Amino acid sequence: MQKKRTTIVLFSGDYDKAMAAYIIANGAAAYDHEVTIFHTFWGLNALRKDGDVEVQKSGMEKMFGKMMPKGADKMGLSKMNFGGLGQKMIKGVMKKHNAMELPNLIEMAQEQDVKLVACTMTMDLLGLHKEELLEEIEYAGVAAYLADAEDGNVNLFI
Amino acid sequence: MQKKRTTIVLFSGDYDKAMAAYIIANGAAAYDHEVTIFHTFWGLNALRKDGDVEVQKSGMEKMFGKMMPKGADKMGLSKMNFGGLGQKMIKGVMKKHNAMELPNLIEMAQEQDVKLVACTMTMDLLGLHKEELLEEIEYAGVAAYLADAEDGNVNLFI
Amino acid sequence: MQKKRTTIVLFSGDYDKAMAAYIIANGAAAYDHEVTIFHTFWGLNALRKDGDVEVQKSGMEKMFGKMMPKGADKMGLSKMNFGGLGQKMIKGVMKKHNAMELPNLIEMAQEQDVKLVACTMTMDLLGLHKEELLEEIEYAGVAAYLADAEDGNVNLFI
Numbered sequence: 001m002q003k004k005r006t007t008i009v010l011f012s013g014d015y016d017k018a019m020a021a022y023i024i025a026n027g028a029a030a031y032d033h034e035v036t037i038f039h040t041f042w043g044l045n046a047l048r049k050d051g052d053v054e055v056q057k058s059g060m061e062k063m064f065g066k067m068m069p070k071g072a073d074k075m076g077l078s079k080m081n082f083g084g085l086g087q088k089m090i091k092g093v094m095k096k097h098n099a100m101e102l103p104n105l106i107e108m109a110q111e112q113d114v115k116l117v118a119c120t121m122t123m124d125l126l127g128l129h130k131e132e133l134l135e136e137i138e139y140a141g142v143a144a145y146l147a148d149a150e151d152g153n154v155n156l157f158i
Numbered sequence: 159m160q161k162k163r164t165t166i167v168l169f170s171g172d173y174d175k176a177m178a179a180y181i182i183a184n185g186a187a188a189y190d191h192e193v194t195i196f197h198t199f200w201g202l203n204a205l206r207k208d209g210d211v212e213v214q215k216s217g218m219e220k221m222f223g224k225m226m227p228k229g230a231d232k233m234g235l236s237k238m239n240f241g242g243l244g245q246k247m248i249k250g251v252m253k254k255h256n257a258m259e260l261p262n263l264i265e266m267a268q269e270q271d272v273k274l275v276a277c278t279m280t281m282d283l284l285g286l287h288k289e290e291l292l293e294e295i296e297y298a299g300v301a302a303y304l305a306d307a308e309d310g311n312v313n314l315f316i
Numbered sequence: 317m318q319k320k321r322t323t324i325v326l327f328s329g330d331y332d333k334a335m336a337a338y339i340i341a342n343g344a345a346a347y348d349h350e351v352t353i354f355h356t357f358w359g360l361n362a363l364r365k366d367g368d369v370e371v372q373k374s375g376m377e378k379m380f381g382k383m384m385p386k387g388a389d390k391m392g393l394s395k396m397n398f399g400g401l402g403q404k405m406i407k408g409v410m411k412k413h414n415a416m417e418l419p420n421l422i423e424m425a426q427e428q429d430v431k432l433v434a435c436t437m438t439m440d441l442l443g444l445h446k447e448e449l450l451e452e453i454e455y456a457g458v459a460a461y462l463a464d465a466e467d468g469n470v471n472l473f474i
Binding site: 162164174175178181182185186189191236237238247248250251252255257311312313314315316 | 325327329356357358376379380383384437440441442443458459461462465466467468471472473
């Protein structure tokens with residue numbers, strides 16, 4: 001029997017939306033789906049390494065690079081963020097409930113062989129370089145996404 | 159013949175996005191689909207009862223509880239909300255056009271046997287208790303969502 | 317063999333989200349999918365003609381009409397818009413990378429026979445008239461959307 005397939009376009013750079021994406025992805029992988037998360041636009045920030053990485057950038061690239069969150073742990077909430085306070089509150093509650101934080105959810109996805117893809121076209125637009133992103137991810141464009149999605153059972157845009 | 163199936167993850171707490179979700183859900187139910195709306199994160203607010211409900215809450219839960227809208231009628235717009243003015247304007251226009259307001263759309267969905275599910279994991283995170291939510295809804299997690307969605311014809315994340 | 321099908325509900329009025337929608341739509345059309353973009357709520361603004369159009373409007377309709385962007389080129393970013401500066405930056409980078417701007421992506425979609433639909437119910441709500449929207453688009457409601465989507469291989473809500 002053919003495996004079921006789940007694909008998620010992660011467009012959003014919000015902590016809570018990325019959490020939802022990774023929770024669904026990890027759930028689907030646990031149910032033996034083939035799972036792809038295609039990170040595009042602000043969703044690429046979830047794949048950024050924590051901390052500074054030395055790369056040559058143009059002025060505009062530098063500006064985007066500085067203003068966007070460096071990695072999953074730095075992303076804000078889509079609602080009630082209050083300059084980061086909301087994110088801290090949610091993380092506090094998550095600790096209390098033993099819920100996994102976003103960086104752990106991403107690690108878990110990699111361990112479960114969820115295919116993490118960075119959209120090369122929007123990497124160019126936002127001036128993100130491969131050196132700045134997590135190891136062991138794939139690089140592709142919309143054609144590769146569609147090839148996965150057209151056979152998908154669950155396709156979501158988040 | 160097997161029934162067609164529509165599943166919607168309602169993540170958003172915006173009045174207009176919830177309207178879109180419930181209009182699609184009611185449409186699909188009218189076309190004889192089996193329909194599930196899985197309410198998670200801010201989308202849970204659409205299921206909150208109007209007015210105050212006595213429940214024991216921790217400090218953080220109380221804060222979230224106070225700051226989040228109490229029920230569908232209190233939710234704001236995703237765009238041009240202007241502190242609630244935009245929502246009032248939209249509701250004014252809806253009355254003029256005899257369009258159904260969100261609480262009525264939810265009622266209609268329940269009458270059409272749309273399965274309304276509250277995500278238990280995010281209820282915990284946001285400190286929402288069953289007593290605060292509408293009657294006759296279901297409680298489940300991501301596994302139940304995926305079980306419905308993997309056979310879905312139309313799966314949306316809103 | 318039956319053609320594959322992609323349907324997108326474009327709810328968002330953000331430049332970047334509309335870009336994502338049209339890039340996926342154009343990609344799917346290039347892979348020989350039948351593609352529909354169903355524009356509802358703020359997504360209708362992507363279909364507005366550039367510049368002023370003379371139509372009779374009520375006071376509320378006039379207000380919405382003035383406040384919403386007139387066409388794809390005027391839409392702002394979902395993140396880091398800074399009163400339009402972010403959109404200008406993105407457009408600058410796009411020019412540098414020879415990426416297509418949104419109005420060109422819409423033109424390309426029309427040339428590839430992507431079906432562009434305006435949701436009549438939300439046109440009424442927002443007071444948008446046919447004269448204000450692009451030529452050669454279709455007008456329909458949620459029933460027509462569902463008829464396309466229930467046979468869709470890739471269905472997204474953006």
